[in-house]
Structure formats: C-alpha cells, structure tokens
Amino acid sequence: MTEAVPSPRSYAGESPEVRQARRRRRFIDSGKTLFGTLGYRKTTMRNLCAHAGLTDRYFYESFASLEDLLAAVYEELAGELEAAVLAAVRSADRQLPVEELIALGLDAFFRQAENAEMARVIWLEVLGVSPRIDALYNGVLRRFADMLLALVRMALPDWRMPDEVARVLSMGLIGAVSEATKDWLMTGYTQPRAGLVAGIGLIFEGVVGLQGGGDGGR
Numbered sequence: 780m781t782e783a784v785p786s787p788r789s790y791a792g793e794s795p796e797v798r799q800a801r802r803r804r805r806f807i808d809s810g811k812t813l814f815g816t817l818g819y820r821k822t823t824m825r826n827l828c829a830h831a832g833l834t835d836r837y838f839y840e841s842f843a844s845l846e847d848l849l850a851a852v853y854e855e856l857a858g859e860l861e862a863a864v865l866a867a868v869r870s871a872d873r874q875l876p877v878e879e880l881i882a883l884g885l886d887a888f889f890r891q892a893e894n895a896e897m898a899r900v901i902w903l904e905v906l907g908v909s910p911r912i913d914a915l916y917n918g919v920l921r922r923f924a925d926m927l928l929a930l931v932r933m934a935l936p937d938w939r940m941p942d943e944v945a946r947v948l949s950m951g952l953i954g955a956v957s958e959a960t961k962d963w964l965m966t967g968y969t970q971p972r973a974g975l976v977a978g979i980g981l982i983f984e985g986v987v988g989l990q991g992g993g994d995g996g997r
Contacts, residue, residue, distance in 0.1 A: 803841040805831045810852040815896025819849050819904040846908065850915055853905050856897050857919045861926060863887045868930055877934050881983045884930070885956075885976045892960045893968065902961045920957070924949040931987055939990050948986050955982050 793801075809831040813822045822845065824835050831838075842848045867887035871880055892898045905916050928949040931938060940948070959975055 799840060802831075802833055802837045805833060806838055806841065806848060807851055807855060810848045811856065811896060811900065814849060814852055814904050815899045818899070819845070819908065846912065849900075849905065849908065850912060853900060853912075853915065853919075856901055857922075860888065860891045860897075860901070861923065863891045865926070873934075877987060878980065878984055880930075880934055881980050881987075882976055885979055885983070886972070888956065889960070889963075889972045889975050892963065893972065895964060895968070898960060898964045902957065902964060920950070920953055924953045927952060935987060938987065948989075952983060952986060955979060 806827070809827055810822075813827060813830055817826070824838065824845065827845070827848075828835050828838060838848075842851070864884050864887050868880060868884045871883050875883075892901075905912050907913070924946065928945055931945075931949070938945075956979055959979055963970060963975060
C-alpha cells in the first residue's frame with residue numbers, strides 16, 4: 780500500500796505558497812531600495828538579505844541570481860510608471876484639447892520619475908548589465924512607444940500617419956522623454972517638473988501636429 784505524501788503544513792494559518800510570496804515581496808522591496816541607493820553593482824547578497832531580514836536560502840527559492848531580482852524589480856517599476864500614465868490619461872475628460880491630454884500624461888510620468896530610487900533603477904542601473912537586461916530594457920521602451928502610439932490614435936482618430944512611420948516617431952518621443960528624465964535625475968532634480976512637462980510637451984505637440992501621407996517611403 781502506497782503511503783500518502785504529506786502536504787506542506789500551514790503556519791499561523793498561512794499556506795507555504797503565501798509565505799513564499801511574502802518572502803519574494805520582501806526581496807523585491809529590498810531590491811528597489813538597494814538598487815536605487817547603493818546601486819545594482821554594489822549590492823551584495825549579504826546586504827540584500829540583511830535588508831530583507833531573510834537568509835539567502837529564501838532568496839534562491841524565488842530567484843536564481845541578483846540579475847533575476849534586478850529584472851523583476853525593473854519590470855515592476857516600469858509597470859508602475861506605465862500604470863500611472865494610463866490612469867492619468869484615462870481619467871481625463873475625452874473632450875480636452877490634445878495639448879492638455881499630453882500635459883496630463885507627461886505630468887503623471889514625471890511625478891513618478893521624481894522618486895529618485897525608481898528613476899535610478901529604470902534609467903541607470905539596468906544599463907550595460909547583460910544582453911538579457913539590455914533586451915528587457917529595449918522591450919520596455921518599445922512597450923511605452925506602443926502605448927504612446929495607441930493613445931495618440933485614440934485621441935486623434937484622424938491622424939494620418941503610416942503605421943511604420945508613426946512607430947518610429949513614437950520611439951523618438953520616448954527617447955526624448957527618457958533622456959530628459961535621465962538628465963533631470965543626474966542634475967538632482969534642480970529643474971521644476973513643470974518645465975519638463977512644458978518642454979517635452981512642445982515636442983509631442985509638434986509630432987502629433989504632423990500629417991503624413993503615402994506609403995511610408997516604400
């Protein structure tokens with residue numbers, strides 16, 4: 780007769796899965812803090828575990844390496860940034876002029892970027908780590924470009940621009956936002972947020988004011 784394999788026991792009313800998820804959460808939160816202050820390359824397993832209040836045994840139940848944790852932290856922070864922009868635009872009156880919608884979205888973006896720990900991870904700490912992280916970074920940029928293009932198409936359904944050209948333009952806009960944010964971070968946020976919103980807003984307005992035609996150069 781085959782004996783039944785005992786299932787993992789609950790502790791204090793919590794299943795093993797819930798406890799593991801909570802430990803994973805603590806490592807992600809510690810990664811956000813340490814990568815955003817010490818920096819990814821100066822963060823060791825020892826100080827990460829000390830900050831999380833857990834041992835490396837628990838780290839390896841959720842992550843294969845510190846690079847895995849960096850990827851998880853980066854994706855979560857990028858998701859928070861994207862959600863903030865979408866929430867600001869979606870909650871706005873659809874009858875607002877496009878210039879005001881642009882300003883709302885940019886203000887939400889730069890409000891998030893004022894968190895120096897978040898900004899350091901997103902714009903500095905992920906650069907040059909590995910081909911895998913480079914690909915993740917580029918994928919996030921492309922996702923933001925796609926989001927921007929979708930928002931423009933929604934706000935301006937008559938915007939006449941071939942898709943392949945529009946996508947290049949949206950990547951260019953994301954590049955402008957990204958470089959402005961990086962400079963803002965590196966100079967200690969000395970420029971008022973409103974100045975970034977106004978300056979980048981002019982670039983956005985110039986692009987959405989273009990009316991393309993033809994087949995995109997084919």
